[in-house]
Amino acid sequence: MPPVSINWWAVLVAMASNFVIGGIWYSPAVFLKPWMQIVHVDKTVFDSGLPKALVGDLFSSFLMAFVLVHAIRYAGANDLAHGLIVSFWIWLAFIAAVLISSVTYEHRPFKYFAITAGYRLTAILAMGAILTLWK
Numbered sequence: 001m002p003p004v005s006i007n008w009w010a011v012l013v014a015m016a017s018n019f020v021i022g023g024i025w026y027s028p029a030v031f032l033k034p035w036m037q038i039v040h041v042d043k044t045v046f047d048s049g050l051p052k053a054l055v056g057d058l059f060s061s062f063l064m065a066f067v068l069v070h071a072i073r074y075a076g077a078n079d080l081a082h083g084l085i086v087s088f089w090i091w092l093a094f095i096a097a098v099l100i101s102s103v104t105y106e107h108r109p110f111k112y113f114a115i116t117a118g119y120r121l122t123a124i125l126a127m128g129a130i131l132t133l134w135k
């Protein structure tokens with residue numbers, strides 16, 4: 001595998017964008033209440049697990065940004081449109097496809113898929129934009 005030039009500041013900002021988008025997406029003003037109803041979790045349980053979840057999210061955000069920057073560079077994406085296309089295909093193949101299988105096996109409503117996949121699509125597109133444009 002050829003070496004890839006990585007701007008570590010861009011990786012950190014991409015990670016942070018995932019947190020910001022997640023914080024907004026799963027805020028009480030947006031999708032927290034319908035998501036909690038679907039997964040049958042009350043606010044107390046949600047809040048008690050939040051520190052552990054944030055640590056896991058930190059690790060997964062780093063891994064996503066690290067792999068995504070490699071995919072973008074290997075694809076030769078040098079402008080926003082191409083970076084977003086690479087990010088979309090990564091989302092479709094590795095997030096949406098896996099998530100839809102889980103949703104169907106677990107008999108969850110499509111609304112759960114829409115909320116979760118929508119967040120992940122928004123986040124990965126933002127990360128892809130940052131990693132493509134900030135070289």
